[in-house]
Amino acid sequence: MVAHLLRLKLTLLRNGLRRSAWQLVGLAFGALYAVGVLLIAVGGLVALRFVPSPDAAVVVTLAGSALVLGWWVVPLVATGVDSTLDPQRFATYAVPRRPLLTGLALAGLVGVPGAVTTVLALGTVVSWARGPATVVAAVVGAVLGVATCVVGARATTATLAGVVGSRRFRDSAAVLVVVPLMLVGPILTALGGLLAAGVDALPGVARALSWTPLGAAWALPGAVAAGEWVGALGRLVVACATVALLAAAWSRALTRALVQPPSSGRSASRSRGLGAFGRVPAGPTWAVAARCLVYWRRDPRYAGSLVVVPVLPLVLAFVSADGSRALMLVAAPVAALLLGWAISADIAFDSTAFALHVSSAVPGAADRAGRALAAGLIAVPVVVVFAVGSVWWVGRWSDLAPVLGASLGILLTGLGLSSVISTRFVYPVPLPGQSPFATPSGSLGVSMLTQLLGFGALTVLVLPEVVLATVAVVGGSVLLGVVTLLVGLVLGGALLVGGLLLGARWYDRRSPELLQQVTAMA
Template identity: 30%
Template sequence: MTAAVKPPSAVGTLVRLKWALTLSGLKTSAWQVVAMVLAALMALGTVVGTVVGAFAVGTAGQEWRPLLWVAMVVGGTVAILFVMLMQAMVFGEGSTMSMGKFAPFGIPDRSLQLGIILSSLSGVASLAATACLMLWSMAYRGYGAGAVLAQIIMAPCIVILTVCFCKAALALMDTLIGTAGGKSVVYVVVMLLVVTVSQLPSMLMNGSVTIGIDALLGPTEVFSWLPLGCLFAVPFDVAAGAWWAALARVAIAAFTVVACFLVSSWCLHRQRRTLGEQNGARSIKGIGAFARTADSPAGAICARVLSLLRRDVRQTMFLLLPVLFVALFFLQSGDVGPWFPFLGLLIAGWIMLMGEANGLAYDGMGFSMEVIAGVDGRTDRRGRVMAYVTLFVVYFVVLGLVTYAVTGVWRDAQDSLLALVFTVTGFSWSLASLGAAEVFNCAMIYPVPSMDKPFANPQGRMVAQAFIPFLFMGASALVMAPTIGGTLWLLFGAGLEYYPWIMAIALANGIAICALGVWLGAKLLDVRMLKVLRTLERNAALQQ
């Protein structure tokens, strides 16, 4: 009598599936190989940097210990939050393995959740983070062998806590915020927080924000008892012989991991129960922008683009970032000058078109109506450019006037002229970026999250999602090389008499590149229209 064959564990199957998908991508896509090599090199560089830093910190004197205490506890807490925000902004809940993708299958909730967590822990990023945290134990050489051993033990625990917290937070965002408006607000807040946090080191270095170490010792003690910072304090407790405090912090972390696991399981269970339900009735609205544009194919495309920009938070975010940059530069302008916030307007022309660089993917299957109607590439490009140029004129005028009034730049004639140059140059750069975007969005299309689920990026083409935006930013800077050169010359001592020439060069540069991009993009779209439609159909399938 033969023994019954035991079915494979669902948890182990999910971990193997994660690596099977990764290896399959390496076999079928050269870009995936490039991405894996780059990821491995970055991980290796991080590990080497950690070793060097750990040995340097380990040889520091007693006077550096308060700084290490603050850096580990507060910095570790901020790092975990930053990882969660970056994952929400860039990858979403649905990177390589997502609970939502397995919700229709009959895998038990806890087995599925455990498998997803273990598959994340077996990834390159988690393994590199674990290695770095373990090697960082050398920084505690001066605290004794107990502190070194405690850091080695805490390293994988910190990574497990981070993964569980990120999974639970993203699942809650996607589950509890049921309305499209609520998800849009949270998405905007997440993006703004990421940009703000990334600017904090610069603000601290130039003195815009000054905080002493002594003032941070009290808040650090509080952070050391919070769920995300408690494990970073354990080596210090062991070094001080505070064993009960160390055990209490480990217990807090263990309770947090269990709570995150239960929260994720509850979100998965709720997704199963609500699978396929409709979002409910929506109010009927008028034709909006279609009533205010020309009664022509190009006018209809212009109105459709404006309507999408108004309600699509995925693209609206790129229009809000310049406002944030202006505010951040305003906080840092004390030692520079009142003209400094206008650099935000200059950068605006560089980053505002990142959404339009993949504009056809954001349009989705709505583009199929153009193909069915027989719209040619020139009409499509003209309609899209009309929408963005109209938006940019209003945007730069309003933001420029508000910044002009708030900063007090009007008190000095040279500062006022410099602010005007940056505003005009930023507008010109937006025109050049628009021309580049009209070529990119029909040549390099990659999947984007659906409008209803901005936190759940589609699986696949992760390399394209990561690198094509930076490739577009590089191209946008390259086509503005004459203007960038003139602006640098302005910053390094050009006289007032040359300021109008720089504005003229910038406008000519922007208009020429915009016209060239419209012409080239139209030719390219006419040739690739059916291929673009097939790509959009595949991307729509990934969003399901």
């Protein structure tokens, strides 16, 4: 049974790759990245071999605890991380529970995260190759550590499946998780400062963690190396108990899942009236705009790209706190860039619902203009507020014209370019209902290429107003600032109109093919 489940997982992986060449390219990219990170990490672990053992113990315990925490928490917010072997799917087969548990646990190791974790755990054995006792302790620790990761991930997802499975939770959790992600930079900087101030604090943190389920397994060899036999025994007990408790919790949740039909957490969302549809003029263009406005608010995939924006000034304020405040002036242009680019995958976001546009013969001009209109209605106020706010923060009102010019130029150009790109390059995006961060398998290659080309083109197109704005701000020329504003509006406006027209032409010519492309990805 265990072998069957492992083979099933491998087959799923292989068949997934067989579906398209792009998927292979994506996996190759992912693997390349993973191998790069892995090489550095393993190199570090090998280097740890030559570090005094108390220091090595601190590093291994801290890193190991972070790894375990990642395994436990990430699957909760990133739905679709690995549902290929969802226990629900085994509900109709009479598989005994114990082999099912073992099989699913081992299957969790198949795949990129599992492989990376296993290699890293084995790497710690090298770090502790300081004598037979430490090697044995390291091997035991590594096995327990990996088990804590995998079983813990299964236990948390299975136990919280009911809560996590509800659409409402996923919608909000997915968006909320972005904020800390965005703040990773400042947090790391703060941590860096803390580190510089008190590396001395780390051993204490590591020591505390080594007695918790997160770090006990990883702290085992360190304790042995230090000759603390009682301490080692204590950590071994904690680590074993952790795995046992997690397995028991998982087993219970699994038993429940196998007899209870999947609950979809039906707490239906309601919204009174027609919302945006009641306030726009009739006609397909405004209908598309109203629909997009509703989606910008209700679909976490759109909200995901919006929620980054308010965090932006915070990050900039943090980064520029001690240096030059003028750095804040980039807030509006960067927000404009993000918001202008946000509709570049709009048709892919629609997925097969796009069939309604095709069967209704929506004119390309209406489709393109409606989507750009909705994005503009949201983006223009945001960008203007950011521009005014950043100039106020810096305290030089003469910079307002160039900053506004560059920002609006970037926004208009970005919207125009996105309008063209989304009719031509449909790259895989998370499907409706999926987490905004669920990377569709195999999409990495195509979407990275599209984004790279798109950003390249955008950079060239907005060069005039950006260069002008930079010169105006640095030189403090009011006249040049006004020129920048004019250039940004006129050039950006022209590129927007051009992009809409070209996008509309392509749309009219190939809307059935676009539908086929999104159908192939669904």
